[in-house]
Amino acid sequence: MSGGAGFFDIPSDLQHSYAGLIGIHMQEAMIPVGIGLAVALPLGQLCVRFRWLYPPVLWVTTVLYAIPSLTFFVFLIDYTGATRTTVMIPLTVYSLVVLVPAIVDGVRSVPQDTLSAATAMGLGPVQRYLQVQLPLAVPAIIAGLRVATASSISLVSVGALIGNQGALGNLLQDAILYHRSNLALNSVVTIAVLAVLTDIVLVLLRMALTPWLPRSGKAAGRAARATAVEPSTEAALLEDAAS
Amino acid sequence: MNRPFAEWRGGPGSHTVVAVCPRAERTARSAVRVTPGRGTRRSTRRRDGDAQPRMEPGGLDSPGTGLSETDRRQAVHARSRGVFGTLIQIESVTKRYPDGTTAVDGLSLEIPDGSITVLVGPSGCGKTTTLRMINRMVEQTSGRILLDGADIREQPVSTLRRSMGYVIQNAGLFPHRTIVDNIATVPRMLGWDRRRARERARELMERVGLDGALARRYPYQLSGGQQQRVGVARALAADPPVLLMDEPFSAVDPIVRKSLQAELLRIQEELGKTIVFVTHDIDEAIRIGDMVAVLRTGGKLAQFAPPDELLSSPADAFVEDFLGTDRGIRRLSFFGSDGLELTTQPVLPAGADAAQAARAAASGAPYVLLTDAEGRPRGWAEAKGGPAGGEPELLPTGRPFVAGRESLRDALDCAVLSPTGWAVAVDDQGKVVGVVSQEAIGAAIRSAHAARQDGDGAGGADRADATRAGAVT
Numbered sequence: 001m002s003g004g005a006g007f008f009d010i011p012s013d014l015q016h017s018y019a020g021l022i023g024i025h026m027q028e029a030m031i032p033v034g035i036g037l038a039v040a041l042p043l044g045q046l047c048v049r050f051r052w053l054y055p056p057v058l059w060v061t062t063v064l065y066a067i068p069s070l071t072f073f074v075f076l077i078d079y080t081g082a083t084r085t086t087v088m089i090p091l092t093v094y095s096l097v098v099l100v101p102a103i104v105d106g107v108r109s110v111p112q113d114t115l116s117a118a119t120a121m122g123l124g125p126v127q128r129y130l131q132v133q134l135p136l137a138v139p140a141i142i143a144g145l146r147v148a149t150a151s152s153i154s155l156v157s158v159g160a161l162i163g164n165q166g167a168l169g170n171l172l173q174d175a176i177l178y179h180r181s182n183l184a185l186n187s188v189v190t191i192a193v194l195a196v197l198t199d200i201v202l203v204l205l206r207m208a209l210t211p212w213l214p215r216s217g218k219a220a221g222r223a224a225r226a227t228a229v230e231p232s233t234e235a236a237l238l239e240d241a242a243s
Numbered sequence: 244m245n246r247p248f249a250e251w252r253g254g255p256g257s258h259t260v261v262a263v264c265p266r267a268e269r270t271a272r273s274a275v276r277v278t279p280g281r282g283t284r285r286s287t288r289r290r291d292g293d294a295q296p297r298m299e300p301g302g303l304d305s306p307g308t309g310l311s312e313t314d315r316r317q318a319v320h321a322r323s324r325g326v327f328g329t330l331i332q333i334e335s336v337t338k339r340y341p342d343g344t345t346a347v348d349g350l351s352l353e354i355p356d357g358s359i360t361v362l363v364g365p366s367g368c369g370k371t372t373t374l375r376m377i378n379r380m381v382e383q384t385s386g387r388i389l390l391d392g393a394d395i396r397e398q399p400v401s402t403l404r405r406s407m408g409y410v411i412q413n414a415g416l417f418p419h420r421t422i423v424d425n426i427a428t429v430p431r432m433l434g435w436d437r438r439r440a441r442e443r444a445r446e447l448m449e450r451v452g453l454d455g456a457l458a459r460r461y462p463y464q465l466s467g468g469q470q471q472r473v474g475v476a477r478a479l480a481a482d483p484p485v486l487l488m489d490e491p492f493s494a495v496d497p498i499v500r501k502s503l504q505a506e507l508l509r510i511q512e513e514l515g516k517t518i519v520f521v522t523h524d525i526d527e528a529i530r531i532g533d534m535v536a537v538l539r540t541g542g543k544l545a546q547f548a549p550p551d552e553l554l555s556s557p558a559d560a561f562v563e564d565f566l567g568t569d570r571g572i573r574r575l576s577f578f579g580s581d582g583l584e585l586t587t588q589p590v591l592p593a594g595a596d597a598a599q600a601a602r603a604a605a606s607g608a609p610y611v612l613l614t615d616a617e618g619r620p621r622g623w624a625e626a627k628g629g630p631a632g633g634e635p636e637l638l639p640t641g642r643p644f645v646a647g648r649e650s651l652r653d654a655l656d657c658a659v660l661s662p663t664g665w666a667v668a669v670d671d672q673g674k675v676v677g678v679v680s681q682e683a684i685g686a687a688i689r690s691a692h693a694a695r696q697d698g699d700g701a702g703g704a705d706r707a708d709a710t711r712a713g714a715v716t
Contacts, residue, residue, distance in 0.1 A: 117415030117474075120378055120487070121429050122404035135419045212419040212461040 007182050011174045014164060018186075024084075025167035026194065029153040032088045036095030036148060037141075043096075044103030045129060054104060065097040069158045077162065087159035087166070094155065095148040102144025106137030139213060142206040146199055153195045157187070168194075330356040330485070330517045331377060336386030338372050338542070346372040347542035349386070354534075359511060359518040361532035363525055365565070369542030370521045374487050377519060378407045390485075405429055407485040408478025408516075412494045414470040416462040422448070422473050423458040429481040440480075447476040450513075452506055468499035475507070479514070486518045493522065504531055525566055529554065529573065537562050551577040555695070575652035578691045580644060583654060583684065585668050585677025589626070590614060608678075610663045613637065618674035623663045643667035646676050651691065655684050 008018045016024065047054035072090035080086045110133050118132045157169025164170050171187035174180065331354035338347040347369035354360045362370040375381040377388060379400050388395050395403055416425050426444035431437070445458060451472040462470055471491060478486055492500045508531060511518060522528055528535045529550040537545040537553070539561050546558035554574035557563040563570075588606035591599065593616045603611040603626070610623040622637025641660045644653040646668035657666035658681045665678045 111413075111415070111418075113411055113413045113415035114417060116380070116411060117409065117477075118417070119380055120404055120407075120409030120411075121477075122401035122432065124401060127432075132417060132419075136417075138419075210419070212421075212463070214463050 007186055010171070011178060011180075011183070014170050014174065018190075021168050021171070022190065022194065025153070025156055025169075025191070026198075028084055028087055028156045028159065028165075028167055029091070029149070029194075030198075032091035033095050033145065033148050033152050035088075035092045036099050037145065039092070040096055040099035040103050044100050044107060047100065047104050048107045048133075057100060061093075061097040061100055064093045069094075069155065070161065073162050082163040082165060084159070084165055086162060087156065091152050091155055095152060098148045098151070099141075099144045102140050102147075103137060106140025106144075107133045109140065110136045135209075138209050139206060142202055142209075146202050149198050149202065150195045153198065154191060157191065328356050329353040330391055331519070332389040332392075333373070333377075334387050334389065336373070336376060336383045336388060338369065338376065338381060339384045345542055347376070347383070350538075350542060350544055351386075352536055352544065352547060354517065354519060356517055357515045358533035359520055359531055360534045360536065361520045361522060361528040362536050362538060363522055363528040363532075363565075364538035364545075365540055366523060367540050368538035370523075370538050371489055372542070373538075374489055374519055374521050377485075378404050378409060378487060380404075405433065405481060406483050407487055408480075408483045410471075410474045410478045410486065410488040410491040412490045413467075414462075414474035414491075416470055416473055416477070418462050421459050421461055422453070422465070425462070425473055426477045426480050428477060433481055443480060444476070447479055448473075450479070450510065451476045466499075467495045468503060471495060471499075471503055472506070475510070479510075479516075484517060486516045488518060488520045490522055491520075492527065493524065500527075507531060526573075537565060572652060572655075575655060575688065576650040578651040578688070578695075579647065580649055580651050580654045580668070581647040582691060583646070583651070583668070583679050583687050585646060585679050586683075587677045589665075589678055590675055591624075592618065593621075608665070608680075610638070610665065612640065612665075612667060612675065612678055614675050620667050620669070620675050623661075623665075638662045640667050643669040643673075643675070645669060645671060651684065651688055654679065655681075655688070658684055 010016065010018050010021065014021065043057060047057055067090075069090045072093075073086055076086045076089055080089070114132060114136070115128065118128045123131065157166045157172065160166030160169040160173050164173075166173075168187050168191050171183040175182075175184035175187070331352075333350055333352040333354070335349050335351050336347060337345065337349055339345050350369070350373060352360075352373075362373055364370050372381055376383050377390075377395070379395060390403075417428070420428070423441050423444045426447055427435075427437075427440035430440040430443055435443070445455060448455060448458060453469060453472050453476065457465065457469065462473070465473065471494075474491065478488075492503045495503065504527065520528075520531065532550050534547065535550050535553050536547045537558075539545045545565075546553060546562045548558075551574065553562070554566060554570045554577070557566055557570070566573075586606075586608075589603050589608035589611045591603045591611045591613050593614055595603075600611075606626075609626055611626050613621045613624055615621050620640040620643055622640055624635040624637055639662065641662070642657055644657045644666060648671070654666050654668070658664060658679070661667070664681045666681075666684065667675060668677050668679060670676050
């Protein structure tokens with residue numbers, strides 16, 4: 001192979017096409033975030049319910065985040081081998097440091113009035129969580145997911161260190177190996193594009209899930225004005241004039 | 244009459260809930276469709292299995308049975324005097340927190356059925372705690388609370404709470420649900436299907452004076468007053484017999500508050516719920532309460548009485564101080580103006596001839612009131628000058644009061660504001676029915692006081708008339 005190979009020609013040692021690498025990369029990046037979310041949701045709820053639990057949980061996740069992934073690999077490789085699992089375990093742990101605080105803050109930000117109203121209407125703790133707290137925490141949770149996802153997508157590349165488990169990150173090694181700098185460029189640009197696209201998807205998801213959020217200051221103002229004119233009763237007009 | 248409530252309470256388990264819904268919905272429908280031709284609808288509702296036991300005939304069915312507004316209000320008032328029994332009984336309840344603070348101290352209250360009981364007091368008097376003990380959001384340390392004769396701890400807490408609507412300051416709406424879905428929350432929990440629950444929610448929006456176009460909006464798109472109306476609609480959604488309201492109107496501005504209070508009284512007249520209303524505003528308490536419980540700091544009951552009695556004979560210095568300095572004047576709103584002796588002598592209709600003018604001038608009043616062709620007041624003219632020599636200079640009449648419907652307080656207010664010291668009385672169409680001097684109003688006040696002292700029972704109903712009428716208009 002010479003420098004003449006095209007931008008998207010992937011060296012055969014990786015045993016995957018360009019699209020295949022993207023697939024693996026996303027898989028390695030998103031499964032940890034998914035598992036992280038599945039762990040962080042109950043953990044976050046526990047931290048909300050038992051306030052004393054939050055500081056130690058936060059402490060532990062932060063300390064784990066401080067451990068370099070290489071250290072994790074060295075430790076895990078005895079158990080899980082040079083596999084994708086070994087890459088995904090530290091990524092899962094890292095996602096917690098973002099997701100747990102996001103969920104805790106999101107659930108805590110639900111107004112006390114709203115919670116009291118829910119309680120007074122006879123919603124039990126589980127119903128209250130599923131029907132009120134969780135939906136209202138969606139913006140905060142998705143904000144956390146955006147950070148976790150972006151960092152996960154970039155961190156997958158580290159998997160290249162344990163034998164071609166870094167998906168698009170493996171291109172970096174091959175760039176050195178085959179003296180093809182465009183492979184490195186390909187890796188960096190593709191990872192960046194993936195991160196941006198995923199972020200856009202998450203933003204769209206949030207917009208779909210939260211039609212109840214004021215869209216922007218301007219739009220909210222417009223909506224409020226529209227409402228102010230509409231009510232037909234004199235009393236309603238009065239109250240809008242006053243407010 | 245208590246039987247249907249027992250159904251509400253029922254046994255534990257979901258089948259109780261199922262048993263309740265058809266009734267609740269039926270009541271709801273017939274209750275909502277009443278607007279113009281109320282009478283017939285009411286009877287329909289009663290056939291439906293006396294769904295609303297707390298509506299005694301004199302109260303709810305009055306439009307159908309030909310009773311006047313006044314009679315109905317008398318009935319409401321009679322209810323508050325214990326004639327219609329107690330629904331919620333608070334028996335020497337104490338709430339002490341682990342840190343040693345006592346929020347409520349040995350409180351005993353009998354909350355009458357089908358009327359508005361207001362808990363009022365300064366902050367820290369335990370009024371909200373008391374309210375929250377009724378639906379067990381706070382558990383009392385000692386004592387007990389009976390609902391329709393049974394301890395509230397006997398039934399599952401969720402069943403208890405669903406039988407009580409709850410309205411709080413700032414409404415506490417679910418921001419992530421549309422208005423219609425907010426209102427439909429409890430019916431949905433009771434197992435109604437989505438369509439039926441939304442239909443019910445739309446009916447309630449109409450009832451609380453909300454435009455149907457707002458149904459698909461989210462709470463952030465509504466003004467504070469509108470949100471509060473949604474809060475009331477949501478509390479009424481499953482047609483609970485009890486409504487708990489925790490300072491529901493204190494976060495909105497005074498104009499909106501006034502219209503919301505009026506709306507509440509109107510809704511209450513139609514539905515006759517048992518409402519427990521917490522406020523720190525004594526004026527609000529007097530305006531809307533059938534009974535008012537004044538609590539003092541530390542959670543002790545200072546006085547429990549109808550507002551009229553509270554104003555006339557406060558139990559102690561604390562209550563007197565809490566009522567403020569002008570309770571004498573305020574109490575006048577509980578006296579109707581129908582006893583006022585109006586005179587038409589100084590009233591000069593449009594196109595009156597000289598003889599009439601002379602008679603009006605000779606009546607002894609320093610001013611004569613000129614009216615226009617429709618009989619509406621135009622202004623006061625000096626009696627000496629007479630209208631003969633062209634158009635005299637007119638003094639403004641200010642706001643007239645509606646004779647009979649508005650209270651002595653309104654009449655006095657008009658007289659005080661009038662440049663001539665005479666108040667103008669009009670009928671519902673705004674036609675002058677007579678004028679009355681400050682002195683005559685003073686005499687009426689004295690005799691009303693005397694009459695009230697003689698026979699408290701008979702005069703008691705006036706308060707409801709006067710305030711309610713004033714409130715609704």
